Amino acid sequence: MSDEQTNFQRCQSAIMAASRLTSSQKLVLFAISNAAKDSEFGSLGSDELQTATALSANVLAKVTSELAERGVLLVVMQEGQKPRYRIDVDALQRDG
Amino acid sequence: MVHDNSTFWQRQNAIANAENLTSSQKLLLYVLNNHVGNGAVAWPSIATLCKASGLAEKSVRRTIKALQTAGILDVETGGGRTSNRYTISLSALSGTSGQSASGHDQKPGHDDQGSTGQTAGAGVAEFQDEQPRTTTQHPKAGGSKILGRRVSAAEAWAVACEAVQRFDPLYEPDRIRELLDERTRSAARAVGGLPRIAGRDRYTTTKIRAAFIEAYNEQGAAHV
Numbered sequence: 001m002s003d004e005q006t007n008f009q010r011c012q013s014a015i016m017a018a019s020r021l022t023s024s025q026k027l028v029l030f031a032i033s034n035a036a037k038d039s040e041f042g043s044l045g046s047d048e049l050q051t052a053t054a055l056s057a058n059v060l061a062k063v064t065s066e067l068a069e070r071g072v073l074l075v076v077m078q079e080g081q082k083p084r085y086r087i088d089v090d091a092l093q094r095d096g
Numbered sequence: 097m098v099h100d101n102s103t104f105w106q107r108q109n110a111i112a113n114a115e116n117l118t119s120s121q122k123l124l125l126y127v128l129n130n131h132v133g134n135g136a137v138a139w140p141s142i143a144t145l146c147k148a149s150g151l152a153e154k155s156v157r158r159t160i161k162a163l164q165t166a167g168i169l170d171v172e173t174g175g176g177r178t179s180n181r182y183t184i185s186l187s188a189l190s191g192t193s194g195q196s197a198s199g200h201d202q203k204p205g206h207d208d209q210g211s212t213g214q215t216a217g218a219g220v221a222e223f224q225d226e227q228p229r230t231t232t233q234h235p236k237a238g239g240s241k242i243l244g245r246r247v248s249a250a251e252a253w254a255v256a257c258e259a260v261q262r263f264d265p266l267y268e269p270d271r272i273r274e275l276l277d278e279r280t281r282s283a284a285r286a287v288g289g290l291p292r293i294a295g296r297d298r299y300t301t302t303k304i305r306a307a308f309i310e311a312y313n314e315q316g317a318a319h320v
Contacts, residue, residue, distance in 0.1 A: 054121075
């Protein structure tokens with residue numbers, strides 16, 4: 001089993017184990033973790049994130065903002081490109 | 097968790113790309129897929145699913161039933177002593193773009209207040225008496241008088257949430273709306289249906305929730 005696979009599974013396990021997250025927050029993290037797969041960052045357009053979560057744009061904006069404030073999610077916005085997301089698994093295990 | 101990577105990712109991608117699943121259904125499928133061992137079968141307990149997804153037990157059970165009805169999830173009951181065994185159908189999942197895994201009012205893209213807070217909006221919900229009945233008692237339209245005065249929609253909503261939480265403290269505020277929509281219809285039936293308003297059979301959610309408050313307080317928990 002490669003380290004990259006282990007990181008993905010570690011992230012998924014941390015999401016499931018987090019007891020302070022709401023269901024919507026967990027869902028968004030699952031979607032981002034799936035997009036990231038073996039990489040550190042996951043790149044998802046707004047439409048893709050909506051499809052992957054079935055949440056509305058308003059709710060997604062609110063949830064990603066909440067996760068960013070908790071330090072669990074880093075969002076990198078770049079002009080003309082899809083937003084890039086990084087899940088801080090250590091923060092998730094510590095504060096989630 | 098040992099994954100057969102190719103089938104695991106096929107399921108993950110199918111879940112992510114499915115167009116007619118609700119957010120709860122997608123969430124539960126992500127969790128289940130993570131528990132799948134070799135052979136596409138998982139057997140987490142309901143408690144495990146609740147903890148992993150953050151959903152309340154009734155939501156988990158309702159979502160499982162909806163997925164089962166849609167043919168996406170096959171459930172082999174554990175007989176009470178062991179957990180159920182779940183199998184995710186990749187073919188059914190891949191075909192959800194044209195079919196609806198219904199069984200719940202929530203639609204894809206629905207503005208679900210999933211994190212905190214609740215919505216006291218006065219959207220319009222169609223409600224039609226499924227069985228014409230002779231009513232002997234009608235909840236008053238246009239607001240609740242439980243508090244001895246007419247209340248605003250926001251206040252009625254807050255009272256309804258409090259009433260539900262007293263009844264079942266497991267429910268978080270962000271799940272109360274979908275629960276109340278379901279129970280409000282039961283409450284309305286319990287009191288003989290909602291009164292017609294000027295011959296129309298459309299009711300705002302505000303009026304429906306007000307009817308729930310009256311029914312809940314007058315009839316007690318037996319009818320919800």
